Amino acid sequence: MGLNRRNFIKVTSLGSGGILVSSMIGLQACSTTDVDTWEPNFFIKIDQTGAITFTCPQSELGQGTSTGLAQILADELGADWNQIKIELADGSSEKFPNTQGTGGSNGIRKLWVPLREAAAATREMLIQAAARKWKISIEDCYTKMGYVHQRDNANKIPFGELLTSVKTEYPPTDLKFKDASDYEYIGSSPSGPKNKKIVTGALEYAIDVSVPDMVYARIKRSPVFGGRVKSFVSTKAREIEGVLDIFEVEPVPIPEEDDFLGGVRSGVAVIADSYWKAIQASELLDITWEDGPNEAKNTDTVIADFEQKKSQVNSLNTRANLSIAKTISAAYKIPYQANACMEPLNTVAHHKGTEIEIWVGTQAPQMTRWRIAQFTGMPEASIVVHNKIAGGGFGRRFFTDFVEEAVILSRKVKKPVKLIWTREDTIATSKYHPYSIEYWSAEFDTRNRLLRFKNKGYFTRASNYPSYLYGKPIAFHESIPHMAKSVLPRASWRSVMAYPWGFAMESFMDEVAHEMARDPLELRLEYLQNADVSGLNRNPDSDYQLDAKRLRRTLEVAKEKANYKGTKQGQTGVGVSAIMYNYSYCSHIAEVSVENGRLKIHKFTSVVDCGRVINPSQVKSQIEGSIVWGLSALMKQVITVEEGKVQQSNFHDYEPLRMIDNPKIEVHIVETDNLPTGVGEPGVPGVAPAVLNAIYNITGIRLREAPIEEALREQLITGLA
């Protein structure tokens, strides 16, 4: 096969997955006509000043993936960190097939190989161009800090001066990745360009985007999911100066099996020349609703429905060869919860007739483009989705409902529209982490030894989640299906299915340990030591394989760092959890006390193993943030439904953890040279069980349902009486 530039990545990147094709197309697309820049692939653009633009296909939601990926690129290329600019890629199935969804803590894991391939190939071509110029061998050249250097003297040439000559170079047939000992940025915590913009208020989120002729919109949506506008009177609303238009928004139903896509609630839109006026006018609308099939439903209806579904799933047959002397069981419940990202959901959309331009902070820029194409009947090529850094995502920004709405509005008013959800909209008419119950039981023999676990679980998607590394036999019942036409539509949640799973499993492990009169930490260490988890690996050929010993190691380190001496130390209750999430491993030790009937969470000692660490500061901040997230969800946050309507509306009645209740957090990293994995979510599932176990250890009260604040207070009062 002849070498030409079209074969750039095809030749050099075999085995790296879907990105190959895209990178190859990338080279074709990035022709040599532009003399000022060189764009060897879709990730990298170099200009004459030597500035390197990294086009990041992953979304940046605060988890730091764009900075981490830029570090990887800078090291493999031999770039100067201060010359790296980061841009988020527009949604593009052509350029980044299958790589543009940000969820499951997958950014670093998915791009670790393809990004280095692209950077290494780029580096080699720059070296070839320089070597040809100097008439020396490529072996005598290397890159560093944005220059190609000669090995045996001080001669060097900046990347920016090679742009013309490099365009006639062919890519090498073999690529060598840089040795880890040569990394300058991987493993350190350089300050990214994002932080300086944030602290000066200069970072532009979608909610800050302004385009010429733009108008503002708020939609007053049906308070009941599935309800419709029957009629509305807008006389008073129209009296607000600056109101431009008021009209009904027709619902777009959510496909039953694909509710993650989007869907639009019935409602009435107000278009105005400022958002404040749009809010004011929308509150003056007099709307008569038809509440539809959910009008009489409340949270109890959902729970009853659940219990009924559960009884339809028959218990597993007990195997005859097991001599079961004792069974214990427990059920763990998690309520509906709203993600409530700090940046309320919003989109700027401009429907131009035959083209649509969209600015949005989304976890799924590619799927958004596809979905908007589907639902408008326009080709994807005519739709541009500019992805903006988002003020939090946590799973909620994977869904396209708020983008669909903005497109509908812009199509109607024929102008660019900035649609913003009020905070009330994001709490009361959103999509939610669904209500869930996890049923666990454990069977013991006559000598009180654990024989096996049983789990009857609820999963937001119909697949089991391989977070179980204890090695003891476990029987999964058929998962309880989510009611697609439920009272509330569902969203993802930070750590997705591992969240209810971890909550239950790590609580139940403690119950088992107490049943066996064993220390819960030591029992976990014992099980993890001997666990064979090879059967849980979905893809035996993958470079990523589960390893119970890595989880064990995090627990061992946590034990040492927290100076663990048992589950009760004086007035302090100590609780433990250990969880694997998408090949990252995390253990927590929580210390709590109960003073004057009030729970105080003093300290978290947390240990994470995410393989090779790209940016230690960010790894630690993600675990810190996961703890705050988990505590918010555990303590107070609950969405309840009465007569089909969500009862909470803003941060006063759906309150996240505040600074005053924040415990001391100490994060330790177990550094290994395993392949790097994500850290946005692995810290989350173990937070609640660590606290719940600690509460049990100091009070004897076993709480199995979130949120706990009120229930604990009641039980403590009862206990005192």
Place this chain on the structure above:
Amino acid sequence: MISLKINGKPYNVEEDPKTPLLWILRDIIGLTGTKYGCGIGQCGACSVLIDEQSRRACMLPIEMLDGKSITTIEGLSDDSGLHPVQKAWIEHDVPQCGYCQSGQIISAVALLENNPNPSEAEIKTAMNGNLCRCGTYPRVEKAILTLKNDGDGIK
């Protein structure tokens, strides 16, 4: 017409006097560093400095601010560089998504101007009105501790 002095510059605003300062800043003047988070004074994302106090711009009708001097996040730094609090935020890698951080920084500036040596408890109380969903609280606290008069300073 209402006269506002924002980041040292005078503005004459001809909007409805009941309009909250937040929306004047964001949609009329174009200072978008001040964020909308809740609209009811619960989250602190819209914090601005008025008379050295951290105030919630979403709850302040401009009619109450005639002649007042207002500092937003954009007004903290100048040609001579970043404000020490901004520097500390970068030094300690505080921001994650960053959306609440202009409010956090404004509240930290107000705290330190009024109490240069806050205890941990005083920091927590002063910052309690600023919500963060990413969970940057430990670093917010750490950054402020280093800015105390008797703190470590920014190294």
